[in-house]
Amino acid sequence: MSDLAWLDAALTSARPQALGALLRYFRSLDRAEEAFQEACLRALRNWPLNGPPRDPAAWLIFVGRNAALDQVRRQSSEEPLPSEELISDDGDAETALAERIDSSHYRDDVLRLLFICCHRDLPATQQIALALRIVSGLSVKEIARAFLVGESAMEQRITRAKRRIAAAKVAFETPGAVERSERLAAVAAMIYLLFNEGYAASGGAAHIRVPLCEEAIRLARLLLRLFPGEPEVMGLTALLLLQHARARARLDGEGCIVLMEDQDRALWNREMIAEGLVLVEKALRHRRPGPYQVQAAIAAVHAEAPRAEDTDWSEIDRLYALLEVLQPSPVVSLNRAVAVAKARDPAAALAMIEPLADRLSSYFHFFGVKGALLLEVGRAEEARIAFDRAIALAHTPAEAAHIRLHLDRLMKDSATQH
Amino acid sequence: MSQSDKDDAVQYAILCYHDEAAVNALSTEQDDALMAELEIVRRRLEHRMGPVARLMPTTAATTLRAGDEPVVIDGPFAETKEALLGFYVIECGSLEEAIEAARQLMAPRMAAGLMSTLEIRPISVFFPGKRGG
Numbered sequence: 001m002s003d004l005a006w007l008d009a010a011l012t013s014a015r016p017q018a019l020g021a022l023l024r025y026f027r028s029l030d031r032a033e034e035a036f037q038e039a040c041l042r043a044l045r046n047w048p049l050n051g052p053p054r055d056p057a058a059w060l061i062f063v064g065r066n067a068a069l070d071q072v073r074r075q076s077s078e079e080p081l082p083s084e085e086l087i088s089d090d091g092d093a094e095t096a097l098a099e100r101i102d103s104s105h106y107r108d109d110v111l112r113l114l115f116i117c118c119h120r121d122l123p124a125t126q127q128i129a130l131a132l133r134i135v136s137g138l139s140v141k142e143i144a145r146a147f148l149v150g151e152s153a154m155e156q157r158i159t160r161a162k163r164r165i166a167a168a169k170v171a172f173e174t175p176g177a178v179e180r181s182e183r184l185a186a187v188a189a190m191i192y193l194l195f196n197e198g199y200a201a202s203g204g205a206a207h208i209r210v211p212l213c214e215e216a217i218r219l220a221r222l223l224l225r226l227f228p229g230e231p232e233v234m235g236l237t238a239l240l241l242l243q244h245a246r247a248r249a250r251l252d253g254e255g256c257i258v259l260m261e262d263q264d265r266a267l268w269n270r271e272m273i274a275e276g277l278v279l280v281e282k283a284l285r286h287r288r289p290g291p292y293q294v295q296a297a298i299a300a301v302h303a304e305a306p307r308a309e310d311t312d313w314s315e316i317d318r319l320y321a322l323l324e325v326l327q328p329s330p331v332v333s334l335n336r337a338v339a340v341a342k343a344r345d346p347a348a349a350l351a352m353i354e355p356l357a358d359r360l361s362s363y364f365h366f367f368g369v370k371g372a373l374l375l376e377v378g379r380a381e382e383a384r385i386a387f388d389r390a391i392a393l394a395h396t397p398a399e400a401a402h403i404r405l406h407l408d409r410l411m412k413d414s415a416t417q418h
Numbered sequence: 419m420s421q422s423d424k425d426d427a428v429q430y431a432i433l434c435y436h437d438e439a440a441v442n443a444l445s446t447e448q449d450d451a452l453m454a455e456l457e458i459v460r461r462r463l464e465h466r467m468g469p470v471a472r473l474m475p476t477t478a479a480t481t482l483r484a485g486d487e488p489v490v491i492d493g494p495f496a497e498t499k500e501a502l503l504g505f506y507v508i509e510c511g512s513l514e515e516a517i518e519a520a521r522q523l524m525a526p527r528m529a530a531g532l533m534s535t536l537e538i539r540p541i542s543v544f545f546p547g548k549r550g551g
Contacts, residue, residue: 005531013439052533055499210446218442224477225438228493237477278478282492 007047010056011040015137016222018060020109025065027172029116029134029162039064107226108174111183114219118186119165126161128194133158136215146198146212184227188236188292191219195240200395207251207398213244231286235293238279242299245272257402261308273303291327294319313343330356334366337373346376364393368403375410384410427509429468429541430516432523435500436534438476448530455526460506463519468507476501500535507541 018039022032039060053059117131129147132138138146144154175183198212220237227233249263258264280300283293298319305311320336333356341349350373353366360366371386387407394400444452460467476494483489494501506523510516520536527534 006528006533007531009440009443009531010437010533012443013437214445221442221475221477222439225493228477229491234477234492275474275478278474282478282480285490 004044004048006052007044010047010052011043011060012137014057014060016110016113016135017057017106018064019134020111020113021057021061021106022064023113023116024109024172025061026068029166031068033134035064035068036060038067042067108180110222110226111175111180111187112170112172114187114190114223115183116165116168116170118190119161119168120186121168122161122164124190124193125197126157127190128197129154129158130161130165131190131194131219132215135219138215142211146209148206184223184230184233187223188220188233191216191223191240192236192292194219195243199243207255207257207396208247210247213240213247216240217244229286231283231288232290232292234279234283235290235296238276238283238296239292239299241272241276241279242296242303245269245276245303251398255398256405257398259402260302263308265306268303276300277303289322289326291323294323294326298323311342313339317343330359331363331365334360334363334369338369341373341376346373349373350377362393364390364395364399367393371403371406375406380410380413427511428516429507429509429543430519431539431541432506432508432516432520433502433537433539434504434506434523434534435537436503436527436532437499438501438503440532441503442475444530444532452526452530452532455529456523459522459526462522463508466509466519468509470504470506472504473502475503513538513540 015036019032019036022035023029026032026035042063043056043060047053114131114135117134118127122130125147129143132143132146133140140155140158141151143158144151147154149157171179195213195216198209198214198216200207217237217240220233220240224230224233224237245268246260246263248269249265249267250258252258276296277300280293280296283296298316301312301315301319317336317339320332320339323332324336334353337349337352340352350370353370353373356366367386367390371383371390374380374383374386384407387403387410390403391400391407394403460470479492479494481491481493481495483491506519508516508519510519516538520538524534524536
């Protein structure tokens with residue numbers, strides 16, 4: 001890393017707070033971004049000379065705000081404000097300004113910044129791209145690479161999304177408890193989507209996109225630092241950590257999917273698992289279960305099994321049953337059926353997924369699971385049909401290759417039978 | 419930790435404070451590289467080094483605050499920018515030596531872009547029940 005790596009790290013970590021405060025001040029994302037840019041440029045000139053300020057975010061907010069105001073005043077030919085060199089030399093001035101920037105607003109500033117990216121008219125991929133651009137500060141090029149699209153296509157997508165949120169009305173006064181929890185839920189959902197986009201890519205050649213997963217974990221931790229007592233935010237963070245801990249074991253050397261039961265558990269990231277388990281435990285103390293906590297608890301059961309055969313499938317079945325109540329969805333029922341097949345019998349599981357057929361008629365995993373269950377109860381021909389359907393619905397080459405493996409095995413079995 | 423030859427050797431705790439957001443901003447590769455560098459320093463100091471701990475992020479912390487009925491609070495004890503994220507215990511003959519050890523532990527952090535603060539705190543060894551004995 002270069003000598004100025006610390007500067008880059010400081011600007012990155014101060015970004016959500018500084019940009020969030022500037023947004024509250026200017027009430028326009030464009031102006032807030034411009035002001036932040038200007039403040040960063042001045043930081044690049046000033047910090048290497050004078051050393052970093054004690055509170056980089058406060059410095060950036062103050063300087064960014066003044067730079068923008070200065071410009072306005074210059075246009076109206078009034079006296080300019082004092083330059084930031086004078087400010088950062090003076091410890092007292094810095095303390096005073098840190099106090100002036102109301103610290104109680106900080107939490108809501110960052111939440112608002114995240115929330116504007118979650119506009120419900122925006123498709124999920126645009127919400128994610130916007131959050132990566134605005135909150136994480138990734139360049140358009142980096143985001144385009146993560147989504148495997150061209151840079152200009154991504155530029156367009158982000159510009160369109162920005163135009164949309166600029167037209168939308170966002171409340172800038174301090175939100176009430178209900179509004180705050182609504183925002184929190186929308187932001188948590190967006191972070192979850194971002195993670196999923198990395199965890200099981202919806203297209204392209206790469207099946208796992210680690211940078212997206214890492215960015216999602218970073219945002220989840222940011223959210224948890226802001227709301228340390230929210231069990232669902234603990235659950236979300238735990239869930240992402242526990243899932244991502246398996247990343248290195250999920251694909252083999254050729255990029256083929258390795259099912260959890262076949263994974264080399266020595267490749268699982270123990271540090272992430274330990275942190276995830278702690279967060280699940282903390283969340284459960286609150287006795288306010290929610291979908292993220294339950295999903296994290298399911299991931300925790302897997303993480304705690306030393307070998308695949310040690311997995312407590314009955315516990316997973318129970319947790320999915322709870323999830324079916326909290327967040328009913330055919331996908332949840334499908335997952336529960338897998339647990340039932342492992343814990344009790346595949347025939348019961350087959351009966352469970354039968355009623356889901358209509359709603360999951362274009363869902364890759366439905367046919368993958370169905371095929372595997374049919375195979376287990378010895379209905380090979382029906383299994384083949386299900387696998388064929390799964391291949392047609394696969395999103396990535398890895399998904400298709402995985403199903404093809406089942407089919408090959410089927411072909412071999414039938415060849416030896418005849 | 420080996421017993422020091424000198425009678426006046428003191429144990430120091432070197433407490434590592436960082437801006438947590440900056441630490442979280444490191445990618446897995448960057449973090450692995452930093453840990454590998456720190457391991458080299460730790461080995462160099464091993465003959466004087468006691469327990470070393472990396473603390474989980476403050477988001478994993480729980481705090482118990484005194485009161486009529488002590489309250490359990492989620493999160494770290496103070497909402498500060500720089501959080502205590504780890505510590506070393508090291509035996510040194512003088513404060514100068516302890517500062518030198520801290521300097522060595524600082525270098526890889528600086529190289530990774532972390533504006534860390536290392537606080538050097540002499541340890542007063544506490545033997546329960548033996549005080550004033």
